[in-house]
Amino acid sequence: MNIVAIGAHQDDIEIHCLGTLLRYQQQGGHTFTNVTISNGDKGAQFDTSIPYAEIAKTRIGEATKVAEALGGRYICMGQSDEYIRDTDEARNQLVDILREAKADIVFTHPPVDYNTDHITTSQIVFHAVMLSNVKTIFTDHEPLPETPATFYMDSTAGFEWQPSHYVDITPVWEKKVELLNLHESQMQNMLKFGGWDLVKFSRIMGQFRGLQSKVEYAEAFKPVLAWPRVRAGNWLP
Numbered sequence: 001m002n003i004v005a006i007g008a009h010q011d012d013i014e015i016h017c018l019g020t021l022l023r024y025q026q027q028g029g030h031t032f033t034n035v036t037i038s039n040g041d042k043g044a045q046f047d048t049s050i051p052y053a054e055i056a057k058t059r060i061g062e063a064t065k066v067a068e069a070l071g072g073r074y075i076c077m078g079q080s081d082e083y084i085r086d087t088d089e090a091r092n093q094l095v096d097i098l099r100e101a102k103a104d105i106v107f108t109h110p111p112v113d114y115n116t117d118h119i120t121t122s123q124i125v126f127h128a129v130m131l132s133n134v135k136t137i138f139t140d141h142e143p144l145p146e147t148p149a150t151f152y153m154d155s156t157a158g159f160e161w162q163p164s165h166y167v168d169i170t171p172v173w174e175k176k177v178e179l180l181n182l183h184e185s186q187m188q189n190m191l192k193f194g195g196w197d198l199v200k201f202s203r204i205m206g207q208f209r210g211l212q213s214k215v216e217y218a219e220a221f222k223p224v225l226a227w228p229r230v231r232a233g234n235w236l237p
């Protein structure tokens with residue numbers, strides 16, 4: 001399968017979905033495309049003297065390293081961090097990314113979350129997955145033969161969100177921690193922002209979803225229950 005994960009910021013896929021991507025990687029035979037809509041340029045609360053362009057470059061580098069560890073690639077759509085907008089251009093930009101990747105399955109934020117960047121990302125993805133199959137929407141790549149199966153990841157800290165599907169990430173937990181540590185800037189930023197670094201935050205979420213699903217660590221999802229984004233069969237690892 002061709003797997004496309006789309007987050008608002010450079011650490012979102014990593015927190016909510018990386019263990020699942022690593023489980024797919026263990027299966028073999030899949031391709032990985034990680035996308036963020038923002039450039040992450042507001043991510044230097046740990047040192048506000050860092051210019052926007054510099055922190056964006058750092059974070060793009062960090063997300064690239066994680067994607068490469070999966071054997072995949074990372075694409076930054078370049079919107080301003082904390083000001084993501086659902087525009088015609090953003091929809092078509094993402095439609096073309098999905099077509100070029102020949103996406104079979106897509107992961108993104110749920111429609112409720114703590115940050116409007118996440119909510120807007122969810123909305124852009126919701127629409128773009130459907131448009132990726134529409135033959136009268138013209139981009140650089142051919143329309144997909146089928147709408148990709150689409151899943152929502154967990155909300156930040158699980159607020160207002162009840163997932164229905166759980167992936168056991170216990171076998172890849174240590175690898176997830178190793179790759180989270182590649183986000184050096186956000187390990188510092190999260191500490192300053194919320195008092196938790198990426199590893200601690202992911203550990204609490206992973207154990208909580210693991211408690212619900214009777215494993216040590218889990219990531220949780222819900223299929224996007226809207227036609228034609230639901231596909232028969234078990235798509236999760």
Ligand SMILES: [Zn+2]
Binds near residue numbers: 008009011012115118
């Ligand atoms: Zn985020």
